[in-house]
Amino acid sequence: MLRLYDFLPSGNAYKARLILAQLGVPFERIELNILKGETRTPAFLSKNPNGRIPVLETEPGQFLAESNAILVYLSEGTEFLPSKAFERAQVLQWLFFEQYSHEPYIATSRYWMAILRQADEYREALQQKQQPGYAALAVMEQHLSNHSFFVAERYTIADIGLFAYTHVAEEGGFALEKFPAIQDWLARVKAQPRYISITTP
Amino acid sequence: MLRLYDFLPSGNAYKARLILAQLGVPFERIELNILKGETRTPAFLSKNPNGRIPVLETEPGQFLAESNAILVYLSEGTEFLPSKAFERAQVLQWLFFEQYSHEPYIATSRYWMAILRQADEYREALQQKQQPGYAALAVMEQHLSNHSFFVAERYTIADIGLFAYTHVAEEGGFALEKFPAIQDWLARVKAQPRYISITTP
Numbered sequence: 001m002l003r004l005y006d007f008l009p010s011g012n013a014y015k016a017r018l019i020l021a022q023l024g025v026p027f028e029r030i031e032l033n034i035l036k037g038e039t040r041t042p043a044f045l046s047k048n049p050n051g052r053i054p055v056l057e058t059e060p061g062q063f064l065a066e067s068n069a070i071l072v073y074l075s076e077g078t079e080f081l082p083s084k085a086f087e088r089a090q091v092l093q094w095l096f097f098e099q100y101s102h103e104p105y106i107a108t109s110r111y112w113m114a115i116l117r118q119a120d121e122y123r124e125a126l127q128q129k130q131q132p133g134y135a136a137l138a139v140m141e142q143h144l145s146n147h148s149f150f151v152a153e154r155y156t157i158a159d160i161g162l163f164a165y166t167h168v169a170e171e172g173g174f175a176l177e178k179f180p181a182i183q184d185w186l187a188r189v190k191a192q193p194r195y196i197s198i199t200t201p
Numbered sequence: 202m203l204r205l206y207d208f209l210p211s212g213n214a215y216k217a218r219l220i221l222a223q224l225g226v227p228f229e230r231i232e233l234n235i236l237k238g239e240t241r242t243p244a245f246l247s248k249n250p251n252g253r254i255p256v257l258e259t260e261p262g263q264f265l266a267e268s269n270a271i272l273v274y275l276s277e278g279t280e281f282l283p284s285k286a287f288e289r290a291q292v293l294q295w296l297f298f299e300q301y302s303h304e305p306y307i308a309t310s311r312y313w314m315a316i317l318r319q320a321d322e323y324r325e326a327l328q329q330k331q332q333p334g335y336a337a338l339a340v341m342e343q344h345l346s347n348h349s350f351f352v353a354e355r356y357t358i359a360d361i362g363l364f365a366y367t368h369v370a371e372e373g374g375f376a377l378e379k380f381p382a383i384q385d386w387l388a389r390v391k392a393q394p395r396y397i398s399i400t401t402p
Contacts, residue, residue, distance in 0.1 A: 049340045050302060058287060066301075069293035076286060085277060086259060092270035100267075100300045101251060139250045 002027040003057035007034050011164035012067035013054040014198045022194045068095040071157040082152050090151045094158040105133030107165040110172030144181035163189045203228040204258035212365035213268035214255040215399045223395045269296040272358040283353050291352045295359040306334035308366040311373030345382035364390045
């Protein structure tokens with residue numbers, strides 16, 4: 001059985017939980033508390049030298065890190081990853097956009113505010129995250145203003161990748177009121193079969 | 202013919218130039234000076250709303266952004282991207298590692314120091330990039346201390362993705378003396394057939 005090294009509040013780990021639920025694939029969940037250094041132990045670093053969750057143990061002793069690589073691996077050959085070459089490339093384009101232009105601002109702000117609960121300590125750093133975070137949301141809003149989903153006009157792992165932290169952006173101090181197309185898309189994602197919330201183990 | 206929207210000093214754009222050279226695929230190169238805002242014009246934003254190079258025009262009017270998505274798109278079905286499922290996933294793992302844990306520290310430092318030439322202005326920010334940048338190099342060093350290349354013991358786009366900014370890390374203030382395995386790997390990459398330097402248009 002697949003084994004997922006997880007931390008329930010993590011949006012990156014939620015991506016793996018969500019695709020596994022939607023694929024109907026059973027898995028064993030190993031919860032690690034990143035706030036207690038449990039991803040920096042020698043035992044865990046032997047699984048992922050980069051010391052981060054999620055990690056998927058695809059077979060005993062074989063480990064895959066990086067949430068979006070896990071999404072691609074699990075969805076290959078399923079309805080959640082297109083088969084046409086350019087559509088596949090577009091899925092990857094959005095997944096790399098998510099990790100480079102979105103997650104470091106929106107997810108990191110949420111981490112400081114909602115998980116560490118240190119909004120005061122991080123006040124200045126949070127301020128610096130606002131402009132690039134809103135820029136990422138604006139890119140998404142523009143795309144979604146004339147598309148139902150990110151790629152191929154249907155729900156794919158590009159949506160899962162971007163949904164994970166966008167739907168909890170307000171926990172990081174990002175207001176979604178001015179992004180009606182994003183709000184409509186969030187509702188479409190939540191309406192997908194076998195959807196589970198980020199708090200579902 | 203493929204068209205590449207490019208900025209010669211960019212390591213991200215170099216990834217596309219290098220794989221195209223190694224595949225022997227001809228392409229037209231459109232140079233944009235990011236220092237003069239040429240990637241923030243309405244004309245360019247219509248190609249990539251995120252306002253970044255490289256962008257590959259795969260056919261007239263069809264644009265693909267994100268350097269590592271371009272690498273995957275171009276290498277699909279070639280020797281530069283493995284066909285086995287788990288090896289493909291490992292390639293993606295390293296490409297996401299590059300964009301999340303490596304590029305924002307090592308490439309950004311080089312951008313401030315070697316391209317903007319504003320090391321003094323960015324002194325404090327540069328300092329903050331040191332620890333996470335060296336942490337990324339340490340992860341690479343550990344992997345390369347018992348692997349010839351990042352995946353499948355042969356040269357793939359995972360190596361191209363990580364080579365682009367690692368081989369010029371010293372331009373961003375990162376010393377490679379303490380990373381002998383990285384140095385040996387850099388030499389192996391430079392010895393690949395049809396290798397071109399980052400300054401080759």
